[in-house]
Amino acid sequence: MKALFIGGTGTISSAITKQLSETGWELYLLNRGTRNESLPANVTIIQADINDEDRVAKLIANLEFDVVADFIAFEPAQLERDYRLFQGKTKQFMFISSASAYQTPLSDYRITEGTPLSNPYWAYSRNKIACEDYLIKQYRDNGFPITIVRPSHTYGERSIPLGVHGSKGSWQVAKRMLENKPVIIHGDGTSLWTMTHNSDFAKGFIGLMGNLHAIGESIHITSDETVAWNQIYEAIASALGVKLHAVHVSSEFLAACSKEDYRGGLLGDKANSVVFDNAKLKRLVPEFVATTRFDQGIKQTVEYLLNHPELQTEDEEFDLWCDKVIHALNTALKTITE
Known part of the structure; x- marks a missing residue:
């Protein structure tokens, strides 16, 4: 063949x-x-x-x-x-x-x-x-x-799968976790996703x-495993060996205040709960079964990235944007509660 x-x-x-x-x-x-x-x-x-x-x-x-x-x-x-x-x-x-x-x-x-x-x-x-x-x-x-x-x-092994990251990839989010900085999760983190x-x-x-x-x-x-975004970020932090400091931000707000295509990538995709029925695939390929649980697969990805510095592309613009978004939320909260 x-x-x-x-x-x-x-x-x-x-x-x-x-x-x-x-x-x-x-x-x-x-x-x-x-x-x-x-x-x-x-x-x-x-x-x-x-x-x-x-x-x-x-x-x-x-x-x-x-x-x-x-x-x-x-x-x-x-x-x-x-x-x-x-x-x-x-x-x-x-x-x-x-x-x-x-x-x-x-x-x-x-x-x-x-x-x-x-x-x-x-x-x-x-x-x-x-x-x-x-x-x-x-x-x-x-x-x-x-x-x-x-x-x-x-x-796969070359990039951490995330909901919110900058144009230079996902490493900057991992770097924020390693530096004990807060990380943005879209919505309240409870919507369902499939990795x-x-x-x-x-x-x-x-x-x-x-x-x-x-x-x-x-x-x-797709895999048959369904995970919430909070679980996804917790698994990434665990693989990095750090504690997750999550800040939940409305997907609509993120789409409105970012240069990235969060309208498409979030509102048109990751902000929505999805659960896939793979019955058709299994009928066509009876031997198919997804065997890599996300918490296992992400450990492999993180280990590979930590051992390959050339893949650790920093994104200062995205890092600054995260800080601005979080600061804006904290300022709004302080203004309302004073």
């Missing part, structure tokens, strides 16, 4: 690449080669920018695949390009969409693949929905063999590869 991954080195795709390389699959990665240094030795690299359609077409002219998966498509035009490149050259085309495409706010906290797709808060999610619509049309009209996969909040370790996601994804029952289907892949 032969597969081509467009990308292959991100948080989700790197875990799939690693696990797939240990099987009998023949794996090709098409990317620009900027993060290929740690790839398994038996992976074949096609070094190119997928946006250079003419060059890619020449490089794959004599190749056909059982599976092509695009991990870095975010807009319909990119899927139109993929259709031109891979129609007739693959038995299955897998598109990585997003669980944030599901209806926001939800009419039912339990999410199945039948939950409507609608997100008025986040352009990212609306673009993913448009991508799905395009692929479904190609499947219906032209028999393009698609499988749509919807990840939720998937994490999925990338090694668990990879198991489900590989089970869908070459799976004839997955053709024409949309499937989300």
